[in-house]
Amino acid sequence: EIVLTQSPATLSLSPGESATLSCRASQSVGSYLAWYQQRPGQAPRLLINDASNRATGIPARFSGSGSGTDFTLTISSLEPEDFAVYYCQQRYNWPFSFGQGTKVEIK
């Protein structure tokens, strides 16, 4: 099973600042990596497909990069609604594992 490790566990930032989240895979997953946002009490929301493609309706302040084993989600200027938990997921092989999550909290 591919293990995804996210860092940091928690990111404390102010609105307007930029956020950089990391996801590292235990083996190469090519570009088969996604990022999700989950707000309290809600289902996950797909942000980024295949490492760098924004999903439908996702604002341009969200961007993804990376390939192989190292991936990054960048939020260029945090809006109040962006404070949430973010997960990465791979679909290189089953099980389509998730990282443990990064919580972006208001400083």
Place this chain on the structure above:
Amino acid sequence: EVQLVESGGGLVQPGGSLRISCTASGFTFSNYPMHWVRQAPGKGLEPVSAISTNGGDTYYADSVRGRFTISRDNSKNTLYLQMGSLRAEDMAVYYCARRPSSGFPDYWGQGTLVTVSS
């Protein structure tokens, strides 16, 4: 509008069984592989099971293989998860999600809570 609505969650005793369902609307259900993902209280996301468009291929996490069965009825636009020999560690919100064949789960239901307790 794409909608996925889970149902059937509830309280079940350890060792018991439960079937949860996911009813889809707003898209051609039979064209999409479907997934179950769970989230224990205060924890992260865990893939549980997946099924191909015609139900011919199924996938399970090691933690549920042999105890859970995924199935679908394309005529009813419904996905199922039959859960047996339930354990305390199976307690979670169970989400269904559709996945484009060459992509990631892009629409998720709101989840159904399964509580395993005596």
